[in-house]
Amino acid sequence: MLWERAREPHAHRWSLPGGGLGEYEDVETSIRRQLAEKVDVRQLSHVEQLAVFSNPARVPGPRVVATAFLGLVPSHIDPVVPSDTAWHPVDALPATAFDHQAICRRARSRLASKLSYTNLGFALAPPEFTISALRSLYSAALGYKVSATNLQRVLSRRGLLEPTGGTVQPGPSGGRPAALFRFASGEMRITDPFAVLRPPSTRSLGP
Amino acid sequence: MLWERAREPHAHRWSLPGGGLGEYEDVETSIRRQLAEKVDVRQLSHVEQLAVFSNPARVPGPRVVATAFLGLVPSHIDPVVPSDTAWHPVDALPATAFDHQAICRRARSRLASKLSYTNLGFALAPPEFTISALRSLYSAALGYKVSATNLQRVLSRRGLLEPTGGTVQPGPSGGRPAALFRFASGEMRITDPFAVLRPPSTRSLGP
DNA sequence: CCACGTTTTCGACCGATAGGCGAAAACCTG
DNA sequence: CAGGTTTTCGCCTATCGGTCGAAAACGTGG
Known part of the structure; x- marks a missing residue:
């Protein structure tokens, strides 16, 4: 699930949902909160940490360290999403912002592994x-x-x-x-x- | 490998090596740099991200988000470590600072899993x-x-x-x-x- | 120098698991 | 009711891991 950035940098490119970590929340609470703006969090069937992406050049301007998550929604759920947001097949992603394509690849790989042995x-x-x-x-x-x-x-x-x-x-x-x-x-x-x-x-x- | 904290908070308790993320390094570069102060990094045979620990109360005072790593050293290596630092059996850890015991448990669990299926x-x-x-x-x-x-x-x-x-x-x-x-x-x-x-x-x- | 204990190595057997195939079951349409 | 379609099930085989016990190769003590 990606949303289309309206502003620079990387305007009109597709981006993973997310945002800044609040002062009184941990990263999982944070991503669930961020996601709640896009989709009902009660529909999430699984959330797990993926990895930290911390390349100093991953976003232009001041340093941003991201903790990426893998989140799953059951296949029978078709959440209503805002107008700037849409679902995309993971094998055919549009032009993504920043390093979000790498993050998606990691998520896909993690999902495939865990499906096999869990x-x-x-x-x-x-x-x-x-x-x-x-x-x-x-x-x-x-x-x-x-x-x-x-x-x-x-x-x-x-x-x-x-x-x-x-x-x-x-x-x-x-x-x-x-x-x-x-x-x-x-x-x-x-x-x-x-x-x-x-x-x-x-x-x-x-x- | 733990070092004994000299100052409060948690003085005299044992702590995992680590430190703040520099402005121009990613997290893996950072942990290798921090570790170099304790042990020759060329002796590290494997380094991988473990998880982000971000509970707002995990350390007293201002918020600290930690990216934990699993690092391995071959068994024939016995690195010289500073006087405040020592190796401990993972099954018999001393009193640890902050949430470092939980981090060690996660690392042990990850190591055991990866030994089995990689x-x-x-x-x-x-x-x-x-x-x-x-x-x-x-x-x-x-x-x-x-x-x-x-x-x-x-x-x-x-x-x-x-x-x-x-x-x-x-x-x-x-x-x-x-x-x-x-x-x-x-x-x-x-x-x-x-x-x-x-x-x-x-x-x-x-x- | 030979019987005995010790440690390592190797082969054999067994059960569990997964992949593949094809037949049978149960339905539809014309 | 004949033919096509989709699902289900049973059988066979290959591989893998667990277990056991014998054999190999050493040292020691009598």
Whole structure:
């Protein structure tokens, strides 16, 4: 989500939302406050620090140090945005101001990584979804096609996916009705990455 | 590596090295400069941003926003440090100033994660090492015992480990001489995390 | 100099996981 | 009802990591 700068420097270029840090807030509170001017913050499903961008020349004039964030909104949310603000596909960004394109690249890379080895998917998905819809989300975020079979199996084995019982009617071209799933309640927080070298034989205990 | 504060606030408590950001440097240049006062920066094998700590109350008095870094030094390096500075085991830190204990916890957690799913091990290891020594390094950094057999196999399969041909003589208690290894040249940079949902069948191409 | 303990190394087996494929299920349209 | 479409599911295979135990290669003490 970018907004078009009206004034110099970099007038008419697209810019990430943000602003100065208030005296009595931390950076996460600040970015949520800044974002509230553009979109309802209650719609944010995930916010995490990305990195500090501090090149002295990243903006003209006096030094500005930026703490960049990755913020996610579920796919079923289509927030109303001000007239100077619009959504853009991350693979086809317009001319951006300052180093905001680099920031977007970092965010995209972070998102792709975390989608692979955490359960962050719940932050992108609507409350209920079909496997096909989830596959589209993952493919778009990762930048390559993922197999629906595999996606369902991997997420199911991790205990993240549970069927709602409902189905959706097929489109006009036919096809089998798709089953609806949701992310398992209690799994709506970020898990640690799946360790490769695990502690010895602390096998998960049965019920 | 901590240094003992001489002055209030938090006099006599142990503190992470650091300092103010200069006008014409970015944060990484700054932390390397600050660190140079404590230890030869050429000994640093890895430096990466950790997170921004910005709680308005994290230090008394005027607001201080800190960009925390994770910095690694190979295990065979034992840098000479100033008299007010000393190394401490991360599992048994002394009383620390401000939020520096939380920063250390974050750094430890980040190190453990990255050791598992990247090739960051090269930043901790000396140029040549035995599997046992590497196992000790990984165990200490991760906080739990890892299997020497597994460690060697995992790293070998990733193509990170190559034998030097040399061996070390066994200690006074005997035992088979241990073979020496090094990290494969060209693998001394951080790889991306190993994706769980990979792009479809881009099988690694043969020679 | 030989039996024994110690440390390292290596092979074998097993379970879990992920990728790939194709058949079957369940729907639409004409 | 035939043919096309989309989803779902089961099977097979490759790889990876955990575990175990045997073998290798050393030192020491009797």
